[in-house]
Amino acid sequence: MARHVSIITDSTACLPQDALRRYGITSVPLTVVVDGQPLEEGTEISARSLAEALRRHRPVTTSRPSPETFAAAYRAAADAGADGIVSLHLSAEFSGTYDAAVLAAAQAPVPVRVVDSGMIAMALGYCVLAAASAAAAGGGPDDAVAAAEKRAGGTSAFFYVDTLDHLRRGGRIGAAQALLGSALAVKPLLELADGRIGPLEKVRTASRAIARLEELAVTRAGEGPVDIAVHHLAAGQRAEQLADRLSARVPGLADLHVGEIGAVIGAHTGPGLLATVVSPH
Structure with missing residues (x-):
């Protein structure tokens, strides 16, 4: 059997x-909790609604x-x-x-x-x-x-965020605390490592940061078969443009997924997030 x-x-x-x-x-x-109201991710609150709540500075938390x-x-x-x-x-x-x-x-x-x-x-x-x-x-x-x-052993994830404020408030940035002193002067690039989000590089402008995000993804992808996801929160045009460039530059691309990040992660990154996940086969 x-x-x-x-x-x-x-x-x-x-x-x-x-x-x-x-x-x-x-x-x-x-669960995402907005103004004290618990909402299930994916069914009761969308990433778009979450982004609007964050823009309006409504209190947002998450729960397991x-x-x-x-x-x-x-x-x-x-x-x-x-x-x-x-x-x-x-x-x-x-x-x-x-x-x-x-x-x-x-x-x-x-x-x-x-x-x-x-x-x-x-x-x-x-x-x-x-x-x-x-x-x-x-x-x-x-x-x-x-x-x-x-x-998991071969998968990498890189993040561009407009500001570290949301990650700081949620206590999710770990070693990225080191970036806070100059957060207003740089656009931070972050990396998922050892189960934590930590600082990777500091870039002066958003356009340079996104270009660097692309380069990191292309380098990690290499020549073999690979899946790539491009996530965003309220940054759909940037995400589509990045995905188009990656599609043209990664020879072994098997699956390319483009979509908004979930509301729970979005609550801790804030609108403007752009992320790449590179997962070789």
Whole structure:
């Protein structure tokens, strides 16, 4: 009898609905709280609405899913026939989502492997897709986890933000504190490393920063097969232009995903975000 491994992730993976449906992946939503009103990411609040709330300086916070929410997702997967579950989530450095999943896994009706991917956005999404592909090919939980970890090991994410204020207020910048003293004079480029967002370079203008973002992505992509995601928040034209340039310059480009970042991550980066995720096969 073939094994059935269910893949579960969270909404910060920014996976398109068709990808979720194709592999039967369950995405557990995080919550954005605007003016004290909790809203589920992806269904009750869009990135565009979030950007408008931030522009109006409305109070915005985020919160993890409860262990009960994960428990319900694990029960549903088991009821649908799963005899094992791999639950892959955003970096534990950013959120208590991983911890909530671990608590729920202890009471799940089938074995659950909970993985701290160390990633966010499509950096997490590509890991989830790698795990789902391994499971669809008949692999067990160990195979799915190994595929996700291999993908994570080669994946890079770079970020341009108009200001560090949102990251500073949310306590999400870690070592990027070093940039705050000169934040008004530079346009910071940040990198995801060891599960944290940290400073990479300081560039004097937005145009130079975006050009540098492009160069970093092209260099990391190399010549082999690679997937690239371009994320933005309220910067659609910039994102499309960057994606067009990357499409022309990366010879091994397999998949190019362009889309707004999720509301939860957007709450901590602010409008104007432009990011690239480079994930070699």
